[in-house]
Amino acid sequence: MENQEQNYEDFISTVSHELRTPLTSIRGFSQTMLASWDKLDDESKKKFIKIIEEQSLRLINLVENMLAVTKLHSKNIYIFNETNIKPLIEQTITIVKSKYSSQKFDFSCPEKLPNIFADKDKFQQIMTNLIENSAKYSPEGSTTEIAAYEQGESVIICVTNLGIHIDKDDYDKIFTKFSRIDNPLTRKVQGSGLGLYITKTLTEKMGGSISVKSEPVANSEYDRITFTLSMPVKNIEEQARIKCNQ
């Protein structure tokens, strides 16, 4: 119980901090504009409004992510079906590419890949988080490789990008709530640190697993960072088990 209370307090204090930072900047820039409207040139006004817009977007993302977190553990939000992942991954790449136009994506997938047994929307949420991260945390103009293949009773999806080395000690940490690694590539983009926590929880709720690996690249300041997702293939026994539990 004490532990739970501590977790709750930590959660509230982190959330308050995460909310306060963008709010302070929205308030500060609005106040400056109100107080000095006549003295500011158009370019400065535009710059300040842009900051306000970005910070509001940051708040919206944070609130959406927090809502996603609260829903993660509610029952009956998972609708399991045979899911063909190829078109879902292609769609996700198109969406992320439209947001991060300088980043490149290379998707490889065999002609015949078995369907996975999962919730289609949740799977797409997982892929969006992983592919968006790869675009955000890799050097500009680099390529994210996405590969899907069958392995035993699972389909494996690897998402690999160049990025700043992640210490082995941080492999587990980045999947926890609000954790971000401070480095030049993460500092220049905004994030709540909730994405991988949501991703891991959704994955595990659907019987899958996820892990990360950071490997050095010869003559490069960057590592190859790979997120490996394993999702169960449709399986009659599993299907029956899930139906029984509903």
Ligand SMILES: Nc1ncnc2c1ncn2[C@@H]1O[C@H](COP(=O)(O)OP(=O)(O)O)[C@@H](O)[C@H]1O
């Ligand atoms: N593909 C990636 N390459 C390099 N670092 C990553 C990648 N994905 C995640 N990270 C690191 O893990 C942290 C947590 O990611 P995430 O939970 O999605 O939160 P957010 O994106 O909001 O920061 C990121 O801040 C970043 O430091």
Ligand SMILES: [Mg+2]
């Ligand atoms: Mg993220």
